[in-house]
C-alpha cells in the first residue's frame with residue numbers, strides 16, 4: 001500500500017461507506033515501531049566483533065548448562081570429543097586400508113593386512129552411532145532445562161531492575177529480543193559442540209592430508225573461506241531483519257491477544273472492533289512478511305554465491321589432487337587414502353562453516369540476552385541503590401523537595417514536593433487526573449528514585465536502602481492491580497508471612513473479601529481464574545477486595561492505597577473506610593482517592609495540581625478555605641457523589 005493511498009484511508013472513518021478494516025492513521029502506518037538506537041547497536045555488532053565475543057558467550061552458556069545439568073553437559077562434551085576421536089581413528093584406518101588394498105602384492109596378503117584396520121573401522125562406526133544416540137538423548141534432556149533456566153535468569157534480571165527501567169520507552173521490546181536469545185541459549189551450546197566435533201574430525205583428516213601432500217590442507221581451508229563469509233553474512237541479514245521487525249511482531253502478538261482472549265473479547269464484539277483491528281493486523285503482518293521475505297531472499301542469494309564459490313574452490317582442490325597423482329608427486333596407494341581424507345575433511349570443513357555461521361547468528365541473539373542480564377535495560381538496582389537496612393520498624397516517611405521526570409517524558413510529573421507521613425497517621429493525596437498522586441506514592445514506597453530531592457525513611461534515604469529489605473515494610477494496593485492465577489490464599493499471602501488462616505481471615509474481614517468466601521468451593525484454596533478448569537472467576541469489585549486483603553495482611557509500616565474502593569459497591573466502600581482508622585493504629589497510611597467525601601477519614605489532606613503541592617490541611621480546613629480542594633469537593637457534592645452511603 002502506498003503512503004498516498006494509506007493517507008486517503010486515514011480519513012476512512014469520515015468517508016461514506018468506509019470499511020473499518022481499512023481505517024488507520026497514515027503516520028501510524030509510517031511509524032514502523034523502529035528503535036533506531038537498537039538497530040544501530042545491532043549493525044555495530046559485526047561478524048568480527050561477534051567472533052571475538054563467541055568464546056566468552058559459549059563459556060557463559062556452558063557454565064549455565066553445567067549449573068542446571070552437570071551429567072548431561074559433561075556427557076555431551078565427552079560424547080562429542082569421543083565421536084571426534086573415533087572419527088579420526090576410523091579415518092586413519094580407512095586411509096590405511098585403502099593404501100593397503102591398492103598397493104601391489106598378493107591380494108590375500110593385502111586383505112589379511114587390512115583386516116585389523118577393517119575391524120577398527122567397524123568398531124569406530126558402531127561406537128560413533130552409539131554416541132550419536134547418546135548425544136540425541138542428552139540434548140533432549142538438557143535443552144528444555146537450559147531454556148527454562150535462561151528464562152528464569154531474565155525474570156530475575158527484570159525484577160532486579162529499577163521500576164523506572166520498565167517505564168523507559170522500548171523496554172518490552174528489549175525484553176522480547178532478549179527472550180528470543182534466552183530461547184536459543186541451548187542452540188549455542190549444541191552448535192559449539194557440533195563445531196568442536198567437526199574440528200576434531202578435521203584434525204584427523206588434516207593429519208592424513210598433510211602427510212600426503214602439504215599443499216592440500218591450506219588449499220582446502222582457503223577454498224572454504226568465501227563460503228564461510230557468505231554464510232555468516234546471510235545469517236547477519238536474517239538477524240538484523242529480526243531486530244528491525246521486532247516492534248511490529250510484538251504489536252501483532254498484542255493485537256492477536258486482544259482480539260482472541262476473554263479479557264477484551266466482549267469489548268471487541270460489542271464495539272465492532274474486530275474488523276478494524278484485523279485490518280490493522282493484516283497491514284502490519286504484510287509489512288513484517290515483506291521484510292522477512294526480503295531478508296530470506298538476500299540470505300538465499302548469499303548462500304547461493306557462497307555455495308558456488310565453494311563448488312569452484314572444491315573443484316580446484318580435487319584438480320590439485322589429480323595433478324599430484326598424474327604428475328607422480330603422490331603414489332596411487334596414498335592417493336586412494338587422500339581421496340577419502342579429502343572427502344572427510346571437506347565434510348568437516350562444511351560442518352564447521354555451517355555450524356560456525358549458525359553459532360555466530362545464535363551468538364548475536366544470545367548476546368542480546370546477556371546484555372539484558374548484565375544491565376537489565378540499563379538500570380540494574382544493584383548499581384543504583386545502596387545496601388543499608390531500614391529500621392526494624394520505620395516510623396516516618398518523608399519527601400523532601402522532590403522532583404520527578406519519567407524517562408523520555410517532556411516535563412516533570414512532580415516538582416518540588418515535600419510531604420511527611422508517620423505511623424498512626426492517615427494522609428490523603430488528592431488532585432485531578434495526571435496531577436502526580438500515583439507517582440508520589442511510588443516515590444514514597446521507594447519504587448522510584450527522585451530525579452532531584454530525596455525521600456527518607458527515618459534517617460535513611462531510599463536511594464541508600466537495600467530495596468528488597470525496604471519493601472518488606474510496604475503494603476501496596478495499587479490502582480492497576482494484578483489478577484494472579486493462583487488460589488485465594490496465595491493471592492493474599494503471596495507466599496509470605498506464614499501466620500496461619502486466622503490472620504488471612506482477619507484481613508478478609510477488614511477488606512470485605514470474607515463475603516466472597518461462601519461462594520468459593522474450596523474456600524481459601526479456590527483457584528481464582530476460569531482460564532483453567534476448576535477455577536472461579538471473580539467480579540471486578542471482588543478482585544479489588546482480594547487486593548485490599550493482600551495489603552491488609554502484610555504487617556507493614558507503610559500502607560499505600562491508590563483508589564482502593566474504585567470498584568467497590570457502597571456497602572463495601574463504607575466497610576473499608578470505617579475500618580481504616582483501626583488499621584492505621586500501627587501504620588503510616590497514604591490514601592489516594594477521587595471520592596473526596598472519603599478523605600474526611602484522613603488526618604491530613606495533600607492536594608496536588610500538575611505535579612505541585614498546592615494545598616495541605618485537614619478536611620474541615622480545606623472544605624472551608626477557597627482553593628482546588630474546595631472546588632472539586634463542591635463539584636462532587638453537586639453531582640451527587642457525596643451522599644451518605646448506607647452501611
Ligand SMILES: Nc1ncnc2c1ncn2[C@@H]1O[C@H](COP(=O)(O)OP(=O)(O)OP(=O)(O)O)[C@@H](O)[C@H]1O
Pocket residue numbers: 167406407409413431432433434435436437438439440479
Ligand atoms: N510510567 C509512566 N511513564 C511516563 N509518564 C508517566 C508514567 N506514569 C505516569 N506518567 C505521567 O506522569 C504524570 C502523573 O501521573 P500519575 O499517574 O502520577 O497521576 P495521578 O495523579 O495518579 O493520575 P490519576 O488520577 O489519573 O490516577 C502524568 O502526566 C502521566 O502522563
